Amino acid sequence: MKAVKTRCLLSIIPVITILVPLVLHAAEPEEIIKYRQNTMxxxxxxxxxxxxxxxxxxxxxxxxxxxxxxxxALTADIPGLFPKDSDFGDTKAKDEVWSNRAEFEKRAKSAKTNVAAFAKAVQGGNPQTIVASFKEVGESCKACHKDFRKKDD
Ligand code: HEC
Known part of the structure; x- marks a missing residue:
């Protein structure tokens, strides 16, 4: 009985050694930056x-x-792509993303709202409404980039 128990416990060890790093290991800032740039x-x-x-x-x-x-789906949580500690390195995000967070989140929310309106227009099928709402989406991308993204050098 005891032997079985010990064997049981031993068999769990490899599982733990695999799972613990997965749970505890925080993502590297460089990986987060690459991830958000790919998502963008x-x-x-x-x-x-x-x-x-x-x-x-x-x-x-x-x-x-x-x-x-x-x-x-991809614009549902833009601020989530910009966690603390992902503000240095190979990123075009301006410091304001973190120092003026409330405004940044407002722009993200506005983009999300405009994408929702665009989705509704596409469902509705009226070409003029579709074109107009698509333009609004583009405006909300620009509005955020203007203040929160560094220009290409
Ligand atoms: C709330 C702010 C915000 C909104 C809204 C936003 N973006 Fe961005 N976007 C950024 C920031 C900041 C970066 C720079 C990220 C970095 O370099 O780490 C970026 C980067 C990008 C990039 C460059 C990615 C790369 O590195 O190659 C593209 C393309 C892009 N955005 C497209 C869009 C489009 C299209 C929309 C609208 C549908 C949009 N973005 C909405 C903030 C925003």
Whole structure:
């Protein structure tokens, strides 16, 4: 009986040694920065692709809803991509992202609201409303970048 118990405990050790680092290990700031830049690139990709459809440059109307869904998911928590301690290194985020957090969160919320309105317009199917709401989405990206992202050098 005792032997079985010991064996049982021993068999758990490898599991613990694998799980503990996964839980306790905080992500490196560089990895967070890379992750958020890749996520922003994805947001940029879906916005540009949706724009090409909305403006009639390409005929992929059947994929518009997919881009909108992706945009809704990826813009749901933009501030979450900018945790404390991810403010140095290879990032274009300005210090204001952290020092003027309330305003930054307001811009993020406004982008989220505009993406939701765009999604509703796409569902509604009125081309004029779709174009107008898409423009609003673009404006909210610009509004945040203007004050919170460093210009390309
Ligand atoms: C609340 C602020 C905010 C909003 C809203 C926002 N962004 Fe950004 N975005 C940033 C910041 C800050 C960076 C710089 C991140 C870094 O370098 O660490 C960035 C970076 C980017 C990049 C460059 C990624 C790279 O490194 O290659 C793209 C592309 C981008 N955003 C697209 C968009 C689009 C499209 C929207 C609107 C749908 C949007 N963003 C909305 C703050 C925002």
């Amino acid at each position: 690139k994805a947001i940029g990709g879906h916005t540009a692709a949706a724009g090409a459809i909305v403006q009639g440059k390409v005929d992929y109307k059947n994929q518009l809803a997919d881009h909108v869904r992706a945009l809704q």
